[in-house]
Amino acid sequence: MSKHFEDARYYLGRAADHAKEGVKEELEPVEERVRELVGREKEPEPSRLDRLEADLTELSRKAEGEAKEAVQQARERLDEYRSGRSSE
Incomplete structure (x- = not known):
């Protein structure tokens, strides 16, 4: 151009x-x-502090959800492992 x-x-x-x-x-x-x-x-437009608080709340919820999911997966793996050992 x-x-x-x-x-x-x-x-x-x-x-x-x-x-x-x-x-x-x-x-x-x-x-x-x-x-x-x-x-x-x-x-009024949200202040910088309000936006940061909202971001932190969202991150906290996301982290909590991911932690619960990781714990659930770990429990499932442990149950699979235990059921595999007990059948042997």
Whole structure:
């Protein structure tokens, strides 16, 4: 691709980003008025701490599930081993 097209694509992307931010900024007061009329408040974005807590909770659940599965597999292997030894 020609350098000119690459440059044009880059600047079009930047222009789109700037246009999006501009529209967002212009519509903020309208959004606030509508929310006041409807009675809905804007939901706060989760803080970094909230996201970390959610990630840790998910990891804990995953680890617990994997541990239970490993214990179950170990019990099955042990039962198979014991049943193999007792039949001999």
